[in-house]
Amino acid sequence: MFEGVSRLPRQMPVHIPPYSEMVVWTTIIDSPPGTPCTVVIEPLPNSDNEWCVGRTLATLSGGRVPVDYVTQILTQWRSPAPALARVTEVAVEDIQGANELILSQVEPDVVEVAVRRVGVCEPSDTNSHSAFQLQGEGLTEEQQQKMTRLLHKWSCVFSQHEEDFGRTNVVRHQIPTGTAPPSRERYRPVPPSLYSELQTLLRNMLENGVVRESSSPWAAPIVLVKKKDGSWRFCVDYRKLNALTHKDAYPLPRIEESLTGLKAAKYYSTLDLASGYWQVEMDPEDREKTAFTTPFGLYEFERMPFGLCNAPATFQRLMQRCLGSMVNDSLLIYLDDIVVFSADFDSHIEHLEEVFRRLSEHGLKLQPKKCSLFQRQVTYLGHVISEDGVATDPAKTAAVRDWPRPQTVRQVKSFLGFAGYYRRFIQGFSKIARPLHALTHNIGHEKLYTDASLEGLGAVLAQEQEGLQNRNADALSRLAGPLPTETAEVDRVVVATGETWEEDQAKDADLFQLRQWKEMHTTQPEVCSNMSQNMKKLLREWDKICLQDGVLGRWEEGTMGTSVFQVLVPSDRRMDIWNAYHRDMGHPSSERTLSTVRQRCYWPGMTQDIKKWTEECPHCVCNKVGPVGRAPLQTINTSYPFEVVGMDYLSLGRPEDRDQSAETTARAVYDNLIVTFGCPERILTDRGGAFESTLMHQLCKMYGCTKIEPLHTILRLSERSETELGVGATQWTWAIQ
Structure with missing residues (x-):
């Protein structure tokens, strides 16, 4: 040269x-x-x-x-x-037929020039149709030869490997955002164990010209989603960009209308593009808007990425320009899914050749593994198409049959949307689905009523509707399980309320995010500065937190070397838990309330919250007088149980009979103490008339028991128990609270 x-x-x-x-x-x-x-x-x-x-x-x-x-x-x-x-x-190559000149700016001062032939393929010597699904039954030897020649002639239309996908500039994707300022987000934490996988995905996209390094003011975070086969899918969260984008109103075909216009045919072929979106170029002016941030730098797409709100409209516009004149006559198009149908074999050959020619002219390529040619029956968009007409796909109807029972409004809507896809095949579908549609309406506020006893527990979810009040929406009734006797009734009320723990945790932003991390990752995510203090404290307990029966909780060491499962309580349910274990259990001290709650529940800052709420409890403030400074008292020493028994009268609620006579008192001491437990050595009471009576003194003398009266009421053993119960003159409703 x-x-x-x-x-x-x-x-x-x-x-x-x-x-x-x-x-x-x-x-x-x-x-x-x-x-x-x-x-x-x-x-x-x-x-x-x-x-x-x-x-x-x-x-x-x-x-x-x-x-x-x-x-x-x-x-x-x-x-x-x-x-x-x-x-x-320079060398000169003589090119016959149609060609396309491609100019690429590889460096600021260097332009790469390439010439690509359009509409003509070189025959391939390889067995290019080996990856296709071919229907051999019913084809003569001559028909098989025609089919083979067709595939050899247009082998360039099919992708030869995973990185071999086409490129077209017939339609370029634009992102109109008007005068909106750029949106910018930090990249989301990626587990170090996935760094090598992420680098491989980025390297492949760089080598194939899908992305390039960027200095854009726009930035969207990436998300790695695990596929069914265990590999990872690279996704970008473009929600903020989509919110600023002016929407493209180009319509997508109505599937039911397309299938209705399907003519009777004998031969069908389904075609699928290889990485269809990546075959569409981004408009040079809008490439910077597709920028995404990773732990390894900032990149932007040169091809149309997934996740953009106008991407389906752009792709449908491209397919309409490429194959639009053949729609309904010999093929159907829905995005990158194409089905070609013909009445006879020769017509099918002509139709396929015309489709291949147009795809080649537009620089598009097909994925051979997803193409099914010369079939008598094909599956297209969840429907089975054959000479007999259109039917439902058994695999899809099985999914409807095995659908789990919806538990939330969102799950009901999801089921109705999926089942409604086949409504044209179900007579009276709207009438059958009417009760489910009624569940999706916002018909009023909800109230949860709970109750429990030593025999069982129950809960009722009620709704307020126009003209109605407390209409039952759901109910729960169960036999009581083995719970500690001293807290059994309160615990069962909490259990009845706790049937909704999973839903309540999903409504809490921090617990919802924590659940997603637990389901996706095995290692602890990194703590970020933009996290709430509540989330940071929860992440410190990462190794103790787990999912059990769908409920997020924490394993903690309990008493006697055992472990207890503590439910993570959402922020809007913490006061309910305190009320259940303090107000409804006789207003114990903050230490005892905390000790009881710790056996069942946990939330960050629980100790401070319970101490604060208990100190501010109106009942405790009114009826629990703090200790007054006095001279130290002498301890009452005992050497065995029931050596000293303290007694006093205590009224819970409004008693029907206020009988405190000497005879009644003596009978109660004899029946409930002496007969049942034996006579104590000493009985300690106050100076009430019933205890100072002659009958009471004779009873003690008869059984050899000494009766003593302290000079101050604070020495009575029953005084402490009365304080613990928190009963005062104005608390006559304590028993029903």
């Missing part, structure tokens, strides 16, 4: 006016002799800024070549003239 420098011929002065362009014939020093050759003319690296040389393709003949000059001032050249341009010989 020849390379040289062009100069002016000798004895040839040149005058070029300012701000003008002129083609000047120049000579090439040491030019190769022989036939003319094609050369590329380019400016020299150190050329004068006052004039420049246009990059051109010319023919070098007889040592002379024309050069295009542009000047900004009056330019005069005389011999010996300086070197004006660089001349390089």
Whole structure:
């Protein structure tokens, strides 16, 4: 290959006016002799800024070549003239038929030029149709030969490997955002164990020209989603960008209308594009808006990515321009899914060849593994299409049959949307689905009523409707399980309420995010500065937190070396838990309330919350007087149980009979103490008339028991128990609270 420098011929002065362009014939020093050759003319690296040389393709003949000059001032050249341009010989390829010139800016000063043939494929020597699903039954040997020739002829339309997908600029995807400022988000934490997988995905997209490095002011976070086969799918969260994008109203086909217009046919072929979205170029002005941020830098898409709100409309527009004139006559299109149908074999060959030709002209490629050719029956968009007509796909109807019972309004809507896809095959579908549609309406506020006893527990979810009040929406009734006797009734009320723990945790933002992390990751996520304090404290307990029966909780060491499962309580349910274990259990101290709650529940800052709420409890403030400074009291020493028994009268609620006579008191002591447990050595009471009576003294003397009365009521053993119960003169409703 020849390379040289062009100069002016000798004895040839040149005058070029300012701000003008002129083609000047120049000579090439040491030019190769022989036939003319094609050369590329380019400016020299150190050329004068006052004039420049246009990059051109010319023919070098007889040592002379024309050069295009542009000047900004009056330019005069005389011999010996300086070197004006660089001349390089290039190879020439003769291309027959239609072609397309592709220009790519690979560097700021370098443009890559390529020529691609359009509409014509070179026959392939390989068995290119081995990856297809072919229907061999019913085809003659001649028909099989025609089919093979067709696939060999148009083998270039099919992807040869995973990275081999087409490229078209017939339609370029645009992202109109108007004057909206760029949206920018930090990348989301990626587990270090997935770094190598993420780097592999990025490297493949860079090598295939799908993405490139970016310096865009836009940035969206990435998300890695696990596929069914265990590999990872690369996704970008474009929700903020989509919110700023002006929506494209280009319509997608109605599937039911397309299937209705399907003509009776004998041969069907389904075609699927290879990475269809990635075959569409992004508009150069909007590429920066697709930028996404990763732990390894900022990148942007050169091809149309998934997740953009207008991507389906752009792709449908492309397919309509490519195959629109054939729609309903010989094929159906829904995004990248194509079904070709024909009445006979020869027509099917013609239809497929026309489809392949148009796809080749538009630079699109098919995925052979997803193509099914020359079939008598195919599955298309959840329907089975055959000569007999259109039927439902058994695999899809099985999914409807095995659908789990919906538990939330969202799950009901999801089921109705899925089942409604086949409503044209179900007579009276709207009448059958009417009760389910009624569940999706917002018919009023909900109230949860709970109750429990030593025999069982129950809960009722009621709704307020227009003209109705407390209409039952759901109910729960169960036998009581084995719970501690001292807290059995309160615990069962909490259990009845706790049937909704899973739903309540899903409504809490921190617990919902924590559940997703527990389901997706095995390692602890990194703590970020934008996390709430509640979330940061929960992440410190990562190793203890787990999912049990769908409920998020924490395993903690309990008493006697056992472990207890503590339910993570949402923020809006914490006060309910405190009420259940403090107000409804006789207002114990903050320490005892905390000890009881710890056996069942947990939330960050629980100790401080329970202490604060207990100290501010109106019942405790009114009826629990704090200790008053007095001289220290002497301890009542005992050596065995029931050596000293303290007693007093205590009224819970409004008693029907206030009988506190000496006879009643003596009978109660005899029946409930002496007969049942035996006579104590000493009985400690106050100076009430019933206890100071002659009958009471005779009873004690008869059984050898000493009766003593302290000088101060604080020494009575029953005084402490009365304080624990929190019973005062104004608390007559304590028993029913």
